[in-house]
Amino acid sequence: DSGVTQTPKHLITATGQRVTLRCSPRSGDLSVYWYQQSLDQGLQFLIQYYNGEERAKGNILERFSAQQFPDLHSELNLSSLELGDSALYFCASSPWASGGGYNEQFFGPGTRLTVL
């Protein structure tokens, strides 16, 4: 158990709908990352938040957005869903690293999204 929690575990919805995925980082971790794993694209970085602020964007579609709240949990919002958005969505967290360094990322169990 990495200490990172994600809800829900599974989500089935229809095209055109909007869903929200939730992530709670490990206690004390300030950075949260979102990743998408699809059969054709593999694992891709979507977005990173650090202590409530967006830090970096990867291959995140404009239909997707995220935020990190004051209690450090994060939500990934996916709208106007398409069949191709079906994937595993992982959240990861890492602690703050002094001097601009980098720390290990700990992955949550993932949310499996199926768009029908």
Added chain:
Amino acid sequence: KNEVEQSPQNLTAQEGEFITINCSYSVGISALHWLQQHPGGGIVSLFMLSSGKKKHGRLIATINIQEKHSSLHITASHPRDSAVYICAVRASGGGADGLTFGKGTHLIIQP
């Protein structure tokens, strides 16, 4: 061409064999991760490397920064080692900490 290339894509071996999985990358990095993903989807971080070699139990990871290459070795392999092993890098230069992933190596250890 992917920034992170893994080989082999698929590997089937007998229990007890020494396993090597390779990862090559084309960008400057500040860290390289080896991850394990079992059927059912969860990802476990095995190692994070920026230089040299790390060992944990039967697993050994090495990295050669000059050659932009890393290897993951499994000694005395066991059927429970069957999983997908993924190499991922964090690019150097500050800023984003998001990882770039290889496509993974599907490892099956037969009893």
